Amino acid sequence: MRKLTKAAIAAAGLATLAPAAAAHAAPAPAPTLFPERWIDGTNGAEPAVQVQALDADTFVLRQSVHSNFEAPFLYLLFGRDKALLVDSGAEGARIVPTVDALIAAWSARHGGKVPPLIVAHSHSHGDHVATDAAFRARPGTTVVGLKPADVAAFFGVRDWPRDIASFDLGGRRLSIIPTPGHQAAAIMVYDPRLKILLSGDTLYPGRLYVPVNFLADDRASLDRLAAFARSHPIRAALGAHIEMTTSPGKDYGHEAPAHPDEHRLELPPTQIAELRAGLRALLDAPDIRQVHDHFIIVTVPPRAE
């Protein structure tokens, strides 16, 4: 896999941190996809947004926990014809300048061609949509709506949530997988080029909150996802937060101001089956915590959506 060099990231005007010491690596066997340790709030000088490249067309952004305890991850993918940003950050983020710099650097490598930008969302909760207004004001940008019907209409999902839509960035055809459960408009995005699954808040190394009234939806979403995973190779699921430590089953406190010894971002595809099996348990009351090594299923009271 081709990694963008640090020099290229520096050329985009983006701050990076020194690589983690080897002793800091998580004990999981597979090599990490990322050259550097993620900012985790333990370094007072950390940038407001950190960017790491998976290849020259794929960037992962992390908002500093110093600006918001959610410290979400955002994903920017380029194809030949357009760019897709999945999520716009939590309150306190200044994401537009970072995305502008990445697009300018990409454009410079492609003869000055400036791709239109689409801003979609892993789901519609506030910590993933907070800078939508700033993106709506950005030229050449389309911000996808927040209701399931908006998401279905934009991506061409005919029978929400059962259909999987195909969305072509130009030589890069993504799959858009509806996954209502955590939230009604939730989707996952699969990229066959890198074999990554952008799994939002439905699956990440942290507390997977499921409103009890959407448990059946979440189970059905994981059934469909497991079927998809049987026919599509997945190297890693990349979610929108990290709330687990490197100790199996141990999470940070709610609104933790820093994440020392943080779990890695990427989860192996085996965790899809583990989540699917976990959700089959009796989980029909709020405040149940079902602890797994790499995530914790937490039921919450019924929500409107």
Ligand SMILES: [Zn+2]
């Ligand atoms: Zn979230």
